[in-house]
Structures are given as C-alpha cells and as structure tokens.
Amino acid sequence: MSFIETGYKTTDGKNFDLSQFPTANMRAQSGVFQPNSEKPLIEGIDVRNLLDYTLAVSIMRNATEREINDVFDRINTYGHRLSDQERRQSGVQNKFSTLIREISCTVRGDVSRTILPLDEMPSISVDLPLMKHGYDVQAENVFWVSHGILRSTDLRDSMDEQSIADIAACIIGGDLIDRSKDALDRIYNDEDGEFHRINAALDAYGEKRFSEEFLYCIDQITTTFETGGHTKLRDHIFSKRTTNPFPSIFAVIIFAYHELLIKENKKISNYEMLKQSLKNIADKIDAGRGAGMSEARRRNINLVKGAIRDSFIDNDKAPPIYNSHSMMDIEGIIRRSEAELSSFELKQGVLRLHGARELDENVISKVINTICAMANNGKSNGIAGKILIGVADTEEHADKIQALDHVKPVKIGGRYIVGVTREMKVLKYTSERYVSMWSTAIRNSNLSEPLKGSVLTSLDYHDFHGLGILIITVPEQNEISSIDGKVYWRNVDRTEEATGLKIADIAKRF
8 A cells, every 4th residue: 555655666766656546546636645756657567467466365254263263373374474473462362462462552652543544554653774664653763672672673573562471471470481482372372271371360460550560660661771861771781782682681670670669669769870780780690591481580580689679769659650651651642643633632831932931821721622622522432532731743843942941852753742841940830730730720620520520630740751741631421521611522633612513413422
C-alpha cells in the first residue's frame, strides 16, 4: 500500500506509476495521500504484475481455536519463517499474550487503538535505520535500541516482546523461569501445565498491576541514566566497548529494581550514587553458558541488588505507581494524538507567550469545555480522553517557548514537549500548587456529575525529565455530560457547542 501510494521507491530509484492505477490516482487527487510525482516510474507491465499478484486465502469453517493455531504453526514452519516470538504471540490469543503485546507497544511507542485503518499504519510502524520508509516510530529512539539492549533489527523479530514475556512470566508466576526457548514455548502452549500456571497467576496478579509496575521500573531506570547527563545503558555497565545486545543482563537489572521498589517498598534516595553503583556491573554478572538457569539468575539478581541497595531507602508510603502515567504512557498518548484527534488534546500551558506572561483564564475554560466534549464521545468509543498540559503542537510555538523560558523541547512525532515546570518558575508555584490550580478550577466549574468527580480523581502529574506534564484523563461516561447547561462535542480536533439535533445524536451514543 505504501509503495502504491508512492511512499518509497524501488531499489533502483523508481516510483509507482499512479496513472496506471485509477483507484490510487483518484485517492491521490481527493487528498487521501500526497503523491510523489518524481520520475523515473516503473513500467506498465510491472504495475500490472504487482496488482495481479494473487494473495492466497485459506478459509476454515467451524474450526476450533486450537485447530487454527495448529494450521498457523504449520504454515509458518516453511517459507519465510516467523521468529520464535512472532509465532508465539500470533499463534495464541489470551490474557498473557495480550498483556505482552500491549506493554511492548507502549515501550516501542507504536501504541494505538485495537483496529486501525491501513492508511494510518505508518503512524505506528517502526522505521529501521537502513530502510527509512518515513514511518513515525524511529527504531533508534526506541528505549531498547537507544540504550543498546537490542539491535534495531531485533525489533523486527519481536525480541523486545520476548524479553518482556520472560520478565513477566518470572514476576507474575512468582518464580524465576529458565531463560530459554523451551521455557517460553511451554508458557504459550495451551496443552502444557506451565501455560495454565502462568495464566492462573496472571488472574491473581492482574494485568494492569503488572503493566504499571513494569513501566514504573523502566521509568526509574531511564531516570537513573539521565541523571548527570544522558548515558547509554550499554556504555555504562560494560567496561569494554561492545555492540552486542544484552537482554539477559537487562532482565537481571530490572528484576533487581522491581524487587527493591515493589516487593521491598523502597524508593531511590540518590540517583547519582545509584548510577555510579551500576558502573561496569556487567563485568561482575555471570554471563556463562548456565547463566540462563533459574539458580544462576537468582545469584546475579542478588549481586546487583547488593551493589545498588545503599541507593535505596524505605518508603513510608505506597510507591506512586498505580493509576499513574509512565514516560512511555505519555509518549504513547502524544503519538496517538496525531491520529485520534477527537480523544486527545494538547496545550502548551496556561501562560500567554507574549507580554507580561499573564495567566490566560480562557485556556482553563476551554480545557473544561473539552473535558465535557470528550466525555460525550460516547460509550462505544472505548478510549478514555486525554488532555496533556505542557505539549506544543507546532514547531513555531516550541521555538518561541524555548526562547522565552530557556527550555529544550523534546520532540515526539510531530509534537514538542515543553513542560509546565517553566510556568511554575514564572508563577513561583510548586508542582502541588500548580496541580491544585487546575483541580480547583475544575471543582468550581459547573461541569456535570459524575464526570467532574471522575476527572478530579484521575488528575496526574509526571516530572518527565524535569519538564513536567499534567495529564487530565476523561473516563468513559454512562450518560451525556454538560457544563452550565450546555452540551459540547468534539468535531474532529475542535470543541464545539451542540444544539438541537446534535444533542439528540450525542445522547444516542449512550
């Protein structure tokens, strides 16, 4: 589809000839995609050969899921074979496989709604360094690759999902499993006892709980290696320069973080000391032939915990994990905002970008109207609305903020995180007072209940590399919402007041 829409050229530098395919040509003329008219073009015979290619389809009537999975495995034993993890994930549909898929998407940054039109696929596709098809997610910016844990080509083979599956099985199941192909195959085989043990354990542990704990640990590892300036994990934990991936050693590190932060309810007291404690730690970890066995993994975890324990102290309250947003969540929201306009809104902040930098009350009022509008997206939408304060949607605004407030924006997709910490400095507010400003405005508004209460309980603030992001979540409602007796709705990315028949149309959504 991307090639037909002139998204990229052949290896010898030729574009698809749209004039030879009326359907694609018509879509280009109607603005569905922006065609590349550069020559040379492929020959007419090549266009016909491409369009005449037969896609084989097998229809299995009244087949059980097990029979379908069996045929799937047989097909993928020959020809272009899937990787082991692609075969596992594609061949089984259950809570565990869904959990692994969703966490992997969040970490990679290709998170999206469950069903996505084909022409929106580039927005969640991963661009490898040597291919450069213009996809939105750059492999070198993905956590796994940016820290050298995996190679960019490993993402193509779902090695990130395999790593998460291994870590999840150990934590959820309560015991370390051997790090091996056979051990993971058993977890994905519904005729094996290990499959039933892990899925039963997941029922008790909870998918949401594990997902939040895993992403929190990733956040803390990221923060550790951002302290004192960005350091690549691979360059820090190995004394000798290497380009080899190290998913097994990373698993040991994340297990150590999880046990200290979650199981022992500790918090990091000194990120700089923690970072230094991990210097050249890979040299001390047993990476020999038997390092993947559960007993060896336990020894390695204990070694890392011993090295970093002094950087942790007892936490006198529950860790800020559950029902909170991680860095990965925020990046995912920003990426989704470019495609799912009605459910997402981004604001750079509440201060004017000119004059005396006064508080713009209209921004708060508009955000409250947008909360009402998102709530009226309806029950069938299935997406909680998200409003992010601290994100600019144009490069022009980002540049202006950088000049005014001396912050360096973080670009994600086509958006720019500028944060609200800069506004706190101007207002002389703490983060608590800044959040309170927003919660007070929402509380004092005439936003209808139960919407008002559900929004107030879900306000979240994230430090995000010191920039600061306020996240307002609009939970799905069971009835139409209003403010001051007025009903608002989302017209794509605009918030508008509804009248007459439009109100009746919105009411039908519930």
